[in-house]
Amino acid sequence: MRRWGRRRTRWGKRQALLGFGMVLVLVLAFTVSLRQKEANQNAPMWSWSLGTKIIVIDAGHGGPDPGAVGTTKVLEKDVTLAVAKRVEAFIQQGGGKAIMIRDQDEDLGTSQALLKRKREDLAERIRIATESNADVYLSIHANSFPNEKLTGPQAFYHADSAEGRALAQAMQSELNKMVEGKRVAKANKDFFILKKANQAAVTVELGFLSNPTEEQLLITPEHQQKLAWAIYQGLCDYFAKVDQPKGAVQSQG
Secondary structure, three states: OHHHHHHHHHHHHHHHHHHHHHHHHHHHHHHHHHHHHHHHHHOOOOOHHHOOOEEEEEEOOEOOEOOOEOOOOOEHHHHHHHHHHHHHHHHHHOOOEEEEOOOOOOOOOOOOOHHHHHHHHHHHHHHHHHHOOOOEEEEEEEEOOOOOOOOOOEEEEOOOOHHHHHHHHHHHHHHHHHHOOOOOOEEOOOOHHHHHOOOEEEEEEEEEOOOHHHHHHHOOHHHHHHHHHHHHHHHHHHHHHHOOOOOHHHHHO
């Protein structure tokens, strides 16, 4: 009887230890689950609305053409390329196909005369976009203006393009959220790319290199990433609306 009692005592201790171990495992699992949930809330949620879309990404300027030059000699061509590459990564991770007009510091012209070279460069960009059968032409630039107080990103579209307007407005909305701004998408008939593109086209001016504070922001990876994410979200919002079946909004009422 004493031996049996001792066995029962040992068995009881083992059961207690196993029970404690199970509780500990459950607590750890619950903690890990919470941490994963928190991490997922902070992580980008990839939208597959770009799954069948082709987006041409045109980083403005390049090579012998620096574009605008900031107050501390920051070059537009460097900023546009950095942001363009980040947009490309977001589009690829979102299931879309990104076609980069340029992925390094170069232009697409060949002439020695700069004016002729610029014309060649612009014509080649349009040729690539046309032959790609892309859904969207995204031109990325940085602004400059004599008034150094001006700041903020802005989207432009051709005045005669309803698709361009919808795309620019979607992007402007996301850009405004990012910088807490109030700029509006603006029509423009003079931008060569917007006139010649045969798909929904938009030019995004990332900010003003003529503003010393914004110039320094535009060269930081953190700000470039935020701009790229806002542009990507604008693309997703645009496609979500244009791909919506006709009459879907009315049927919800």
